[in-house]
Amino acid sequence: MFHDSVLNMNKPRIAIGIDIGGTNTKIGIFDSEGNLISFEKISTLKDLSPEKFIDHLAQQSEQILKQKLGLALGDPAIIGVGAGAPMANYFTGYVDQAPNLGWKNVPLRDFFKKSFKVPAVIENDANLAAVGENKWGAGKSFQDFVLVTLGTGVGTGLILDGKLYRGHDALGAEGGHIIIPHDQKRLCSCGGMNHLESYLSAKGIKETILQLTKEEWTIEKLGALFAEGDLKATSIIHQIAQELASGLVSMGVLFGPQAFIIGGGVSKLGDSFNQVVKQKLDESIHFSLKGKIDIKTAALASDKGAVYGGAAHIIDEVSKL
Numbered sequence: 116m117f118h119d120s121v122l123n124m125n126k127p128r129i130a131i132g133i134d135i136g137g138t139n140t141k142i143g144i145f146d147s148e149g150n151l152i153s154f155e156k157i158s159t160l161k162d163l164s165p166e167k168f169i170d171h172l173a174q175q176s177e178q179i180l181k182q183k184l185g186l187a188l189g190d191p192a193i194i195g196v197g198a199g200a201p202m203a204n205y206f207t208g209y210v211d212q213a214p215n216l217g218w219k220n221v222p223l224r225d226f227f228k229k230s231f232k233v234p235a236v237i238e239n240d241a242n243l244a245a246v247g248e249n250k251w252g253a254g255k256s257f258q259d260f261v262l263v264t265l266g267t268g269v270g271t272g273l274i275l276d277g278k279l280y281r282g283h284d285a286l287g288a289e290g291g292h293i294i295i296p297h298d299q300k301r302l303c304s305c306g307g308m309n310h311l312e313s314y315l316s317a318k319g320i321k322e323t324i325l326q327l328t329k330e331e332w333t334i335e336k337l338g339a340l341f342a343e344g345d346l347k348a349t350s351i352i353h354q355i356a357q358e359l360a361s362g363l364v365s366m367g368v369l370f371g372p373q374a375f376i377i378g379g380g381v382s383k384l385g386d387s388f389n390q391v392v393k394q395k396l397d398e399s400i401h402f403s404l405k406g407k408i409d410i411k412t413a414a415l416a417s418d419k420g421a422v423y424g425g426a427a428h429i430i431d432e433v434s435k436l
């Protein structure tokens with residue numbers, strides 16, 4: 116297949132996307148068109164120092180590169196590595212603090228450059244997912260959109276005027292911590308009250324399901340029952356769609372995006388959920404925007420969005436040099 120075509124091209128160009136999470140780290144090897152050549156998931160080894168762990172990632176990546184493409188790290192065919200990690204700051208190249216990794220003041224970009232022997236960029240994972248969707252996914256035809264990842268947490272990535280917007284010192288674009296109106300009081304993982312993440316994270320949705328059914332359902336079960344027209348499932352879907360729409364209304368009036376692209380594990384609920392969210396959004400957003408903002412499901416597989424984005428990001432970065 117394309118493996119062969121990559122090998123047969125005069126100048127194969129390869130990009131590496133990495134997504135470091137609290138539990139697992141994903142490594143994706145791509146060609147410059149965004150075709151995934153290899154994907155591997157390994158444990159995030161928190162016992163290792165960050166420097167040693169990045170070294171370990173480099174060894175793993177090199178093994179894959181050698182096996183699949185006959186390339187060693189440092190080969191000019193390798194464009195670079197784009198890596199996502201919690202609180203990764205593109206501008207400084209540091210992760211100042213990532214409690215779920217036990218990291219503090221980590222010069223992550225330099226560690227990547229040193230171990231992988233290629234150019235490197237770092238970003239938070241939602242930003243990377245937005246870049247990936249913009250280059251190769253559901254955001255290809257948009258200049259302005261907000262990617263919303265609904266997973267362990269709620270992350271947002273802003274593409275404005277065709278470019279990733281991070282805010283000063285990369286401290287912005289954290290739509291998961293928008294305060295939404297609610298008759299309950301729920302703490303957010305950040306310590307705030309009634310943030311979008313308090314309700315739309317996987318944990319938040321499970322809490323809502325438990326409140327309304329006294330049972331523990333998976334997202335898949337919720338989706339399946341909703342598709343069958345189950346009344347309880349329908350009322351849960353309407354509640355979480357309303358909560359999500361409350362956050363989207365705030366982001367919508369601020370940025371006037373063409374679309375919200377929903378990624379992460381909850382995006383498995385798919386288009387029928389998106390339709391309910393769109394209906395709630397249009398009910399409460401300013402009249403000038405009613406009916407104007409699409410709600411789409413991310414096109415890149417939810418567990419791979421950030422590795423696609425990492426590869427897309429480093430390709431764009433290097434092309435600017």
Ligand SMILES: [Zn+2]
Nearest residue numbers: 292303305310
């Ligand atoms: Zn919060």
